[in-house]
Amino acid sequence: MPRPPAAAAPRPEGAGADRPRSAATAGSAASPPSSPALRERGGPGDLDASVDLLRGTVDDLNGRHGDPNIAHARSELGYALVRRFQAQGRPEDGYEAEQAFRQSAGTEAASIRTRLFSAFHWGGLGMERGDAPAALTGYRTAVDVLLPRLADRGLPRASRLAQIAQVPRLASDAAAAATAVGDLPGAVRLLEQGRSVIWSQLLQTRTDRTVLRERHSALAAEFDAICAALETGGPGPGGPGPVGRPGPGPEQGEQPWQLSERFDDVLTRIRRLDDFEHFLEPPTFGELRRVADDGPVAVINISAHRCDALILRSVPGVPPVALVPLAGVTAAEVDQRATEFLAAVERLSRVSPEPGPAEKVRLTKRIDDTLAWLWTEITRPVLAALGLDRPGATTPRLWWCPTGALAQLPLHAAGPKDGPRVIDLVVSSYTPTLNSLIRARARPATPRPHLLGVGVRQSAPGDGSTGAQPELPGVSVELAMLADLFGDRYSGRADRDAVLSGVLADLPAHPWVHFACHGVHSATDPAASHLALYDGPLPVAGVAEQDLSGAELAFLSACHTALGNRRLADEAVHLAAAFQLAGYQHVVGTLWALDDGPAPHVARDFYRSLETAGSAADSARALHDAVQRLRREPDHRAPLHWASYVHLGP
Known part of the structure; x- marks a missing residue:
């Protein structure tokens, strides 16, 4: 039996300013500081003593009406009981632990962090005990009720990401529980609700409010002002007054946490209006299933409990979501293979020091083995379920929505070394969430748009953004090709002209943008990953703050622009997702370092296809065809x- 999340995830006594005192110091003489230490030592006598001490703490705190520390004490007791349940197999310990976590999660006076961890452990323990319905109740509490409150808009973005990182795979584990009880639509909904939480919050501030403005102009103006202040970190000078005073907006000097409370208050008032009861609520499955209107979407759920593909289709007479169990896949193996795969491609991409012949053979084999494993265990079962596992007269579209560390692997390249790969069978696209794909399809493409080309061969010395980077001679070739192809529909910013202020000022006037420069991936702070412009970085956070609702296509011809962070894989904190969030319908990104030599040729073939098509609507197929041409070159197979x-994108 695999170790459940309750044993592997961070416990409520972890670091955090909002946490209550630990059970060992909750003000009860019955709970000496040795109780957590006894539990961690793990011997039979130690576990018994820890459970007894923590029961005493809970009994003592029960007599203190409204004491928030009881939630933490119950959570500590639940964890001690889980440890004893795993060590000794007593069914009554599992049942008592579940009750302790359930009661802790329901304590309104406690910190959201403690309650969320308790709900998380409640769900994990239910799965270990074989009680999937109980597990699903715990996970729904965590995802639907507590997670949105943990990532409060009043906290800085970095703090919200740090909080979310404390509950790894929460959404995937919740979806696994829903799958186990046969609720496939519920599994899809939980995955959507529990992933890309920060991006979803930002999208809420940009939702179309035309109808609200037409029917309730004053309330809409108040909400608009609060949303604008939240996006910029607070009201600007001379901002209008707060609720109850003249003017609809935030008060000058109002803190982010106050703006967050105001956002919730105004949202509650809007939802009390007729026809606005569901304003800004998470999408229902009925809304999410529309994602498959243009072709099937394969959501690959990677959980410690089980791994499955949930295939969404919009075919008359066919269930809207189908289950493909991935019995040979475990979350641990996906993590390991992703780590080893990315290490191999990064080492092979490095020119100094260049790997030796024996190391190249070993690393190449690791890449080939991983792609063959992806084919056998994940992509071929999905394609077979769709009847797409053999070449046909046409190459159909397929969208992938991977979770966890799987999002760092190229599913479109999966296949045996000498056999057909996914790219030979379908035109693949990716989406961080289903709602982001639905949003990207919401407007038609513009014919023959203008393109902004941004290229930096080497950043200015001493800009402090990226450290020493080699020169990219292919950038000049790339921009020259764009200028020749687009003619008077092309605007360029190269090298010294490719400065942050100028690029950001030009973006709104150009539906298409092409970046050719260094991309820098930050493993420790994903929001700091950036494109290296001449005078400094254009980071993920800076891109996401742009509101470019008319944008269509961003081609990021730079390294690592679609590579997220392992710890926050389900938040999709990378440049490609940020450009999509900013408003671009189609984004071309990269999972690892690009070879500067063929990059201009891929871009040339891509844009030639789009020029023939006349719009960005066929971006996925244009990229697919350009990459296939590159594959046919002997040096790039x-x-x-x-x-x-x-x-x-769509």
Whole structure:
């Protein structure tokens, strides 16, 4: 039996300013500081003593009406009982632990962090005990009720991401529980609700409010002002007064946490209006299933409990979501293979020091083995379920929505070394969430748009953004090709002209943008990953703050632009997702370092296809065809050279 999340995830006594005192110091003489230490030592006598001490703490705190520390004490007791349940197999310990977590999660006076961890452990323990319905109740409490409150808009973005990172795979584990009880639509909904939480909050501030403005102009104006202040970190000078005073907006000097409370208050008032009861509520499955209107979407759920593909289709007479169990896949193996795969491609991409012949063979084999494993265990079962596992007269579209560390691997390149790969069978696109794909499809493409080309061969010395980076001679070739192809529909910013202020000022006037420069991936702070412009970085956070509702296509011809952070894989904190969030319908990104040599040729073939098509609507197929041409070149047949390119969007 695998170890459940209750044993592997951070416990409520972890670091955090909002946490209550630990059970060992909750003000009860019955709970000496040795209780957590006894539990961690794990011997039979130690576990018994820890449970007895913590029961005494809970009994003592029960007599203190409204004491928030009781939630933490119950959570500590639940964890001690889980440890004893795992060690000794007593069914009554599992039942008592579940009750302790349930009661802790329901304590309104306690911190959201403690309650969320308790609900998380409640769900994990239910799955270990074989009680999937109980597990689902715990996970729904965590995802639907507590997670949105943990990532409060009043906290800085970095703090919200740090909070979310404390509950790894929460959404995937919740979806696994829903799958186990046969609620496939519920599994899809929980995955959507529990992933990309920060991006979803930002999208709420940009939702179309036309109808609200037409029917309730004053309330809409108040809400607009609060949303604008939240996006910029607070009201600007001379901002209008708060609720109850003249003017609809935030008060000058109002803190982010106050703006967050105001947002919730105004949202509650809007939802009390007729026809606005569901304003800004998370999408229902009935709304999410529309994502498959243009072709099937394969959501790959990677959980410690089980791994499955949930395939969404919009075919008359066919269930809207179908289950493909991935029995040979575990979350631990996906993590390990992703780590080893990315290490191999990064080492092979490094020119100094260049790997030796024996190391190249070993690393290339690791890449080939991983892609073959992805084919056998994940992509071929999905394609077979869709009847797409053999070449046909046409190459149909397929959207992938991977979770966890799987999002760092190129599913479109999966396949045996000498056999057909996914790219030979379908045109693949990726989406961080279903709602982001639905949003990207919401407007038609513009014919023959203007393109902004931004290229930096080497950043200015001493800009402090990226450290020393080698020169990219291919950038000049790339921009010259764009200028020749687009003619008077092309605007360029190269090298010294490619400065942050100028690029941001030009973006709204150009539905298409092409970046050719260094991309820098931050493993520790994903929001700091950036494109290296001439005078400094254009980071993920800076891109996401732009509101470019008329944008269509962003081609990020730079390294690592679609690579997220392992710890926050389900938040999709990377440049490609940020450009999509800013408003771009189609984004071309990369999972690892690009080879500067063929990059201009891929871009040339891509844009030639779009010029023939007349719009960005066929971006996925244009990229697919350009990569296939690159594969046919003898020097670029290996996946290292072509599999990095990915398409996000419709």
